[in-house]
Structures are given as C-alpha cells and as structure tokens.
Amino acid sequence: MRNLKVTIQYNGKNYCGWQKQPDSLGIQGTIENAIYEITKEKIKITGSGRTDAGVHALGQVANFKLESKIPTEKLPNALNAKLPKDISIIDCIEVDEEFHSRYSAKRKRYRYLIYNSSYRNPIYKDMSYHVKYDLDLKKMCEEAKSLIGEHDFKGFMSSGSSVNDTIRTIYDITLQKQDNLIILEVEGNGFLYNMVRIIVGTLVDIGRGRIKESLKNIIDSKERGMCGHTAPAHGLFLKKVDY
Amino acid sequence: MRNLKVTIQYNGKNYCGWQKQPDSLGIQGTIENAIYEITKEKIKITGSGRTDAGVHALGQVANFKLESKIPTEKLPNALNAKLPKDISIIDCIEVDEEFHSRYSAKRKRYRYLIYNSSYRNPIYKDMSYHVKYDLDLKKMCEEAKSLIGEHDFKGFMSSGSSVNDTIRTIYDITLQKQDNLIILEVEGNGFLYNMVRIIVGTLVDIGRGRIKESLKNIIDSKERGMCGHTAPAHGLFLKKVDY
Missing domain, CATH: 3.30.70.660 (Pseudouridine synthase I, catalytic domain, C-terminal subdomain)
Structure with a gap:
C-alpha cells in the first residue's frame, strides 16, 4: 500500500474548515470523496494540521494510504476533475511508509x-x-x-x-x-x-x-x-x- | 446642481457588467439605486467606459449631477453602507460642470x-x-x-x-x-x-x-x-x- 503525500490549495470561504463536521464535509471530507470517486477506496486523509472555517491554503499538505496503482503524476488532474473549483491538488508524490503529514512536519x-x-x-x-x-x-x-x-x-x-x-x-x-x-x-x-x-x-x-x-x-x-x-x-x- | 466625480472599485463576478441590462442592474444601476436610497434623487451616473460582465475595477470613474448638499467626504461611506460588498466607493470630489467621466478621460x-x-x-x-x-x-x-x-x-x-x-x-x-x-x-x-x-x-x-x-x-x-x-x-x- 503506497503512502501518498499531496499538496493542496484551497479557498476556505465556503468551508467549515479542514476537518469534517457532523453536518459538513470540510476540505478533508471533500477530498476523501473525490479519492473515492476515482479509486472506490474509502480512505482517510491526514492533514498537516486543521485550518479553521474561512482560512485558506496555498500549500496545505496531507497524506493517505492507497491500494490503487494510479500514477502519482496523474492523480492531481484526476482529483481536480472531481473536486470543486475552490480546492486544487497541485502536487502528489509517494513517500515512506512512516511519513505522517502532521507529526513529520518541521x-x-x-x-x-x-x-x-x-x-x-x-x-x-x-x-x-x-x-x-x-x-x-x-x-x-x-x-x-x-x-x-x-x-x-x-x-x-x-x-x-x-x-x-x-x-x-x-x-x-x-x-x-x-x-x-x-x-x-x-x-x-x-x-x-x-x-x-x-x-x-x-x-x-x-x-x-x-x-x-x-x-x-x-x-x-x-x-x-x-x-x-x-x-x-x-x-x-x-x-x-x-x- | 453639483457635478460629483466618484472613484469606484468592484468585483465584477456577479454582475452583467457596468451597464444596465433589461433584466439586470449592472454596476451602474446598483450605484444609482444606492444614491436614490440616500438622496431620493433619481439620477443617471456616467462611467468612464463600460466594463463587460466579469471584468473588475480598481479605479473606475463616474460622475453625476446631484441636488443634495451631502458633503463629498461623507458620500463614500454613506453609499458603501447601501451598496453590496462587491462594490466600493473609494473617493468623491466635486468637479467643474463640464467634467464628463467619459469624454474628459485622457x-x-x-x-x-x-x-x-x-x-x-x-x-x-x-x-x-x-x-x-x-x-x-x-x-x-x-x-x-x-x-x-x-x-x-x-x-x-x-x-x-x-x-x-x-x-x-x-x-x-x-x-x-x-x-x-x-x-x-x-x-x-x-x-x-x-x-x-x-x-x-x-x-x-x-x-x-x-x-x-x-x-x-x-x-x-x-x-x-x-x-x-x-x-x-x-x-x-x-x-x-x-x-
């Protein structure tokens, strides 16, 4: 199972923040749904940290484990096609199994x-x-x-x-x-x-x-x-x- | 009757452009309505030029003739209180009677x-x-x-x-x-x-x-x-x- 690291930009205006809320997907849930649409894998993505409602990102980082063999260089465009226009995946690379976007952040x-x-x-x-x-x-x-x-x-x-x-x-x-x-x-x-x-x-x-x-x-x-x-x-x- | 020159900023995203359309106010009509709300004068404002739907402005200029004695320095805030947040009046001065925001533009x-x-x-x-x-x-x-x-x-x-x-x-x-x-x-x-x-x-x-x-x-x-x-x-x- 690959560990993938993605870099994400978003306009936080219409979101409850990074994290899922009981009645709202958040940025996180919106991206998880897009990954599901492409791979049919129900995965959980881990962000480098939460951002509050309204906060934007030019380079948020998240990682997730994926079975799918989709090439990393194809994943951003594939995800962006499913994501709303206020979220954009701008990079994807494979990282070590141990990499954790929150705990590994320097x-x-x-x-x-x-x-x-x-x-x-x-x-x-x-x-x-x-x-x-x-x-x-x-x-x-x-x-x-x-x-x-x-x-x-x-x-x-x-x-x-x-x-x-x-x-x-x-x-x-x-x-x-x-x-x-x-x-x-x-x-x-x-x-x-x-x-x-x-x-x-x-x-x-x-x-x-x-x-x-x-x-x-x-x-x-x-x-x-x-x-x-x-x-x-x-x-x-x-x-x-x-x- | 004073001739007033205003400088306007707007985000054109939600507008049909500067000019009024049969089914839409445009930036122009929206500002005319705000002037009416404050002064009860039905005036026509003249822009330096039309901008198309979606085009923004950091310094559009318009002029209009007004009976009201409201001080020019108070007009921007008074109008901004009535205008939607994607339009902002950032300056107002009194100009010569002959000033025409379109024909006088250099x-x-x-x-x-x-x-x-x-x-x-x-x-x-x-x-x-x-x-x-x-x-x-x-x-x-x-x-x-x-x-x-x-x-x-x-x-x-x-x-x-x-x-x-x-x-x-x-x-x-x-x-x-x-x-x-x-x-x-x-x-x-x-x-x-x-x-x-x-x-x-x-x-x-x-x-x-x-x-x-x-x-x-x-x-x-x-x-x-x-x-x-x-x-x-x-x-x-x-x-x-x-x-």
Whole structure:
C-alpha cells in the first residue's frame, strides 16, 4: 500500500474548515470523496494540521494510504476533475511508509493579508482583514522582531486548547506593503491554536496605538489579556509546510 | 446642481457588467439605486467606459449631477453602507460642470492577471486567466514593446463595434511575474472594444509558441485573424483613469 503525500490549495470561504463536521464535509471530507470517486477506496486523509472555517491554503499538505496503482503524476488532474473549483491538488508524490503529514512536519509558514484603507476593497474582501485605521507599519516591523526565537507563547493561544507545551520557535516574520495591502508572513516550528491570528491582531493594535506595551513584554507576560484581538480567519493562508 | 466625480472599485463576478441590462442592474444601476436610497434623487451616473460582465475595477470613474448638499467626504461611506460588498466607493470630489467621466478621460490603465501553472489556483480563480502551458515571458515582454506608440489597432477589436477611428496610443506596457502570477499592465489614451483582452490573448499565444509572427507584423496587418484569442473577462481590471 503506497503512502501518498499531496499538496493542496484551497479557498476556505465556503468551508467549515479542514476537518469534517457532523453536518459538513470540510476540505478533508471533500477530498476523501473525490479519492473515492476515482479509486472506490474509502480512505482517510491526514492533514498537516486543521485550518479553521474561512482560512485558506496555498500549500496545505496531507497524506493517505492507497491500494490503487494510479500514477502519482496523474492523480492531481484526476482529483481536480472531481473536486470543486475552490480546492486544487497541485502536487502528489509517494513517500515512506512512516511519513505522517502532521507529526513529520518541521516548519510551517503562514501568510496573512491586511487591507489597510479607509474604504473596503471588493477584490480582496474574502481574503484580507480590512483595517480602516492608520497603521504605523515601521513600528509593527520593529516590534515583530521580538517574536523571533524560542519563546513560551502561552498568551498567544485561544482558550479551549488542550496543548500543554506552549513553547514554540519563530524563525522569520516579515511585513511588506504593496499599495494598500500589508502582507505578513511568519514561519515557525509550530503554532498554537489561533497563534497567527493573535500575533496579527496584537501587531495591528500596536500599529494603531491601542496597545502601548512592547511586544517583548507582552510575550513575557504569557497572558492572553495582554495580547491584542484575534484577527479574522479570512485573512489567513497556510502557505507551506516543510518536512 | 453639483457635478460629483466618484472613484469606484468592484468585483465584477456577479454582475452583467457596468451597464444596465433589461433584466439586470449592472454596476451602474446598483450605484444609482444606492444614491436614490440616500438622496431620493433619481439620477443617471456616467462611467468612464463600460466594463463587460466579469471584468473588475480598481479605479473606475463616474460622475453625476446631484441636488443634495451631502458633503463629498461623507458620500463614500454613506453609499458603501447601501451598496453590496462587491462594490466600493473609494473617493468623491466635486468637479467643474463640464467634467464628463467619459469624454474628459485622457488615459486609462488596465491590469490583467494570468495564473500560469499546470494546476488551477482556487484563490485567484475569479480574478485571473489560468494558462496551463509554459509561457516564454521574456519573449512576451520583448514582443509587447511593439505595442508602444501610436498605431492603428484595427485588428485588436472585436467585431460588432461601431468605432471608425481605430488609431490609439499605448504609453506603457509591463509584464511582471510573482510566483505563478503574471501581472500585465497597459496604459493608453483609449482602448477599442476587447482590445486589452485581445492583446493579452495574442501575447499568450506568442508566449506558448502558437503564434510565430512578430507582434509588429500582427499590428501592421490590421487583421483580427492575425491576432490571438480574446483572453477571458475575469482576468481584467480597470486600474485607473486619468483626466
């Protein structure tokens, strides 16, 4: 039985998220159904992690075990023909039996789009967070540097998570402006529940002057109440997963 | 009676185009209705030009005469509150009585997005032209230079247009690649019906080797049959209009 690794792009707008829900297929279930249509095999695919409702992916990774001998290079087009247009399989390779898209992941990179203008933008409306207030981008870039390195990010986790070890390493964070769009990218060895969205919300609150505390002190406090708001899901993209 | 000039962004996906149709409001009618809701004035707005079904705008311009004394700086937010989220008014100023958004236009700039990859992209699906074939971008850039200057673009016009003077001046054309996205921008003193889409289709056909003729010879031929296909509407954005 082959172990196949696929790379997936999706527009999360019309989905309840990666995971199946009692009344909704999710991205995962939609792909499992497409695999069934082609191979008649009822398999379970494992994602590198769940994404919430509305979150998009440019490079989500999943793996699954398959009996079918369909060549890996034919699988993306075969699946895309069965999938709705807001999901696209962009790569498929055979991997070792031990490969697990979640446990084997070494690094993840997320992108977050902020549309910063007095007026909403109808082109980016489902893929960016509209912030009306003036943002001090230079300050946001400077403060963001405090995230780099290994820290206890306990404060940057939404309640309800059962994770005990809240220490994570951030390798890189960049903020770039293109016209009214601020493109934030952050890469780390792993992220707590809603961590990227709380990082973004905190940087936005710093950028508009609502939070005066330094990001270093906020991290050190380990208190959710010291951080900013949770930025909305629809600005978030899982960009890539490294193994 | 004031003459007001507004700048408009829209996502053309769910519209029959700028212009009203017997069974559909279009962008124009939708904005006219929003103005009526606020001012109770039944006015007609004049666009810088029509955009076809599916075409988007980052900076469409329109003007209209209004009795209402509502301050220009309040009008965008007032209208946006009444408009659907795929239309946004991003600027409003008072202009001379003589200003006409179509006749006074001096230059227009369009953007066209090509998504060039073997696999479709679910994020850009309604705002880019998916081209699966390898494109020789360097060749496309070189050939595109032949468009610069004043030419008779008769061949670059869809049939059915009643325009007699087919001479236009192109000031600038650029093609840039960002990951799999090719961003084409073209600026001119005016464009014939479907001219930008035929320019894009011809450059794509040159880029994939289906057209061997030089773009200079194609322009000189003045024959629609020498040009390439008409690229789809949903990759096209009216970026700005200069007066």
